[in-house]
Amino acid sequence: MANGSASAHPLAPNPVLDPGHNFNSIGDKINAVVLTPKFRPGWVLGLLISFGLLNVLLVSVAWTIFRGVGVWGINIPVGWGFAIVNFVWWIGIGHAGTLISAILLLLNQKWRNSINRFAEAMTLFAVACAGLFPLLHMGRPWFFYWMMPIPLPQALLPQFRSPLVWDVFAVSTYATVSALFWLVGLIPDFATLRDKAVNPIVKRLFGVLSLGWRGAASHWHNYEMTYLLLAGLSTPLVVSVHTVVSFDFSVGVIPGWHATIFPPYFVAGAIYSGFAMVLTLAIPTRAAYNMKDFITDRHLDNMAKIMLATSLMVSYGYGSEVFFAWYSASNWEKYMMFDNRMSGPYMFFYWSLIFCNFIVPQLLWSKKVRTNTVILFIISIIVNIGMWLERFIIVVTSLSRDFLPSSWGMYYPTVWDFGVYFGTIGLFLTLMFLFVRFVPIMSAFEMKLLLPESKVKGGHH
Amino acid sequence: MEATPTTGIYGLMAEFDTPTQITEAAEKAYAAGYRKMDAYTPFPVEEVCHAMQMPKSKxxxxxxxxxxxxxxxxxxxxxxxxxxxxxxxxxxxxxxxxxxxxxxxxxxxxxxxxxxxxxxxxxxNDLPLPYHPVFNNPRFNRASQDKFFLCIEADDPKFNAADTRKFLESLHPVEVAEIEK
Known part of the structure; x- marks a missing residue:
């Protein structure tokens, strides 16, 4: 069985865990971040800035609820605007976390062990940000429970043939399962923190969070199976979530939306943007906490390769859209692609998206680029922007010019659109800052499994 | 309160340094006829479950x-x-x-x-559990970090404080501790 230790083979890739570690050094290093009573100035500053942005969100949301969604730039014909662009963007970002924690676990990719906790946290926070947008876009968010199949006095139940209702189920299931997966993974690490903590209050707190976990073999036996089954359930789930999101568009008849390529192309785009966000967060975090021996250059290299592969998949999607538009011989589809997206009023954004998502990632073919953290960080930011532009192009160009020229209209976001959007970035970063300080950012017990001494010599019968 | 005859102690616990040692210890304890026992490890060690012939997880x-x-x-x-x-x-x-x-x-x-x-x-797994006797071993906090423990419980029909201690000591543990209830 392959393990994370350095191999003697000359062509073997870099180790996923730098040599010289043992059980204690791994646990100590990861838990020290949580258990130290000190707050680093850089962390405090980062948290304050993020918290400032979070306040922008609070003000923008308060104003949106107080005055109604009319404060946003949405109108007829573009009724979806930023809210849906941002919703799809955030949900997509979440997908990398589940891919890393579930799919790479099933594929026995040991390198995931040091980034899964981090990526799962990112998923949770991204889904929290995503969930805000459809809620606010409803206009009267306090009636959100009307979307749930519960017996209400007015005897209304959801219309289950609508992709928008599928979305409610997909996203809420996704949020729940991601939270469960994350918390189950944390139980043994909370137990370690309980056993290492000196401060009695901290010890008690982690004791409660660890549910009294004692690492019994009979418990691990059930735990391992649970973890594997959750991974097995999450794998089709993560594919289904963005598929259902793409149904929101592709089930409609609007030109530019009504395409069968949408589900796979959306899923690939989600993973693409998610890995970009993992890199955006992991590169500064590993530098700030000096974790380069845990998140090695091999990790960055692997993630960059996945980004390159998914970039080619979404680019294939862009190509397919163009081909379908031409081959369909439908006037509206052709107009949408060639006269609207490529040369219409939003052409700048279309070509920027091609630049960000197709041209720039081609740099990742070079190993020098993949191992240069600064360039990789910049590329990851560009990809994040590109994926946002992709959703903007899909939502806005199609809605602003549908079949009847007399009903066309331009979309201009307002300051409140930007306020809510940047505000959710503040919410996301605030949660990330709190996470890296108060929760172990790596799964210590899974990291220990990367050590050769965690294996039983001679095997079993 | 206590219904069991061996009041006072929960079991005897041996401490080991490596997953290989704990697996061998569990195998030998099973072979010696002990059934009511459990191993405590900082990360999952599948071989221990096999050594103790645990039934397939439900x-x-x-x-x-x-x-x-x-x-x-x-x-x-x-x-x-x-x-x-x-x-x-x-x-x-x-x-x-x-x-x-x-x-x-x-x-x-x-x-x-x-x-x-x-x-x-x-x-x-019978969680959440606010109290468990194994935590009475002052060295047990290492079970979630870097040490491996095997505890033979006093309820086991074969359990005998002196013989079981002798048996555990024959496995070359770091130490054998008596665990209070």
């Missing part, structure tokens, strides 16, 4: 049941809504337009499967 059955119930429940909810409770004509489709019910059926399958996985694990 988790897969629990999750399968939860998933099937979720799938059937989700599908019936939609069929009942669309055909019985509130039939609506949507684009001329039949009331029982089952293909459009599949996405939610799938999501409900996963949701109930995952919930039963986590709740099932917590239930099977």
């Amino acid at each position: 988790m897969s059955l629990i999750v399968l049941t939860g998933g099937i119930l979720g799938g059937i429940g989700g599908f019936l909810l939609q069929v009942w809504t669309a055909c019985v409770y509130y039939p609506l004509n949507i684009g001329g489709r039949p009331n029982f337009s089952w293909p459009s019910f599949i996405p939610i059926t799938f999501e409900c399958t996963v949701l109930l499967g995952a919930l039963s996985a986590v709740l099932g694990m917590i239930f099977l």
Whole structure:
């Protein structure tokens, strides 16, 4: 069985865990971040800035609820605007976390062990940000429970043939399962923190969070199976979530939306943007906490390769859209692609998206680029922007010019659109800052499994 | 309070340094006839479970049941809504337009499967547990870090304070400790 230790083979890739570690050094290093009573100035500053942005969100949301969604730039014909662009963007970002924690676990990719906790946290926070947008876009968010199949006095139940209702189920299931997966993974690490903590209050707190976990073999036996089954359930789930999101568009008849390529192309785009966000967060975090021996250059290299592969998949999607538009011989589809997206009023954004998502990632073919953290960080930011532009192009160009020229209209976001959007970035970063300080950012017990001494010599019968 | 004859002690606990040692110790203890025992490790060591001949985990059955119930429940909810409770004509489709019910059926399958996985694990492992005697060993805090423990419980019919201690010491542990209830 392959393990994370350095191999003697000359062509073997870099180790996923730098040599010289043992059980204690791994646990100590990861838990020290949580258990130290000190707050680093850089962390405090980062948290304050993020918290400032979070306040922008609070003000923008308060104003949106107080005055109604009319404060946003949405109108007829573009009724979806930023809210849906941002919703799809955030949900997509979440997908990398589940891919890393579930799919790479099933594929026995040991390198995931040091980034899964981090990526799962990112998923949770991204889904929290995503969930805000459809809620606010409803206009009267306090009636959100009307979307749930519960017996209400007015005897209304959801219309289950609508992709928008599928979305409610997909996203809420996704949020729940991601939270469960994350918390189950944390139980043994909370137990370690309980056993290492000196401060009695901290010890008690982690004791409660660890549910009294004692690492019994009979418990691990059930735990391992649970973890594997959750991974097995999450794998089709993560594919289904963005598929259902793409149904929101592709089930409609609007030109530019009504395409069968949408589900796979959306899923690939989600993973693409998610890995970009993992890199955006992991590169500064590993530098700030000096974790380069845990998140090695091999990790960055692997993630960059996945980004390159998914970039080619979404680019294939862009190509397919163009081909379908031409081959369909439908006037509206052709107009949408060639006269609207490529040369219409939003052409700048279309070509920027091609630049960000197709041209720039081609740099990742070079190993020098993949191992240069600064360039990789910049590329990851560009990809994040590109994926946002992709959703903007899909939502806005199609809605602003549908079949009847007399009903066309331009979309201009307002300051409140930007306020809510940047505000959710503040919410996301605030949660990330709190996470890296108060929760172990790596799964210590899974990291220990990367050590050769965690294996039983001679095997079993 | 105590119903068992060996009041006062929960068991004898031996401490080891490596997963290989704990696996061998568990194998030998099983061979010596001990059944009521458990190993405590900082990370999962599958071989220990094999050494103690643990039966297959019931988790897969629990999750399968939860998933099937979720799938059937989700599908019936939609069929009942669309055909019985509130039939609506949507684009001329039949009331029982089952293909459009599949996405939610799938999501409900996963949701109930995952919930039963986590709740099932917590239930099977008897968590949350505010108190357990093994924590009375002052060195037990290492069980979640870097040490491996084997505890033979006093309830075991073969348990005998002197003989069991002698047996555990023959396994070359770091130390053998008596665990109070």
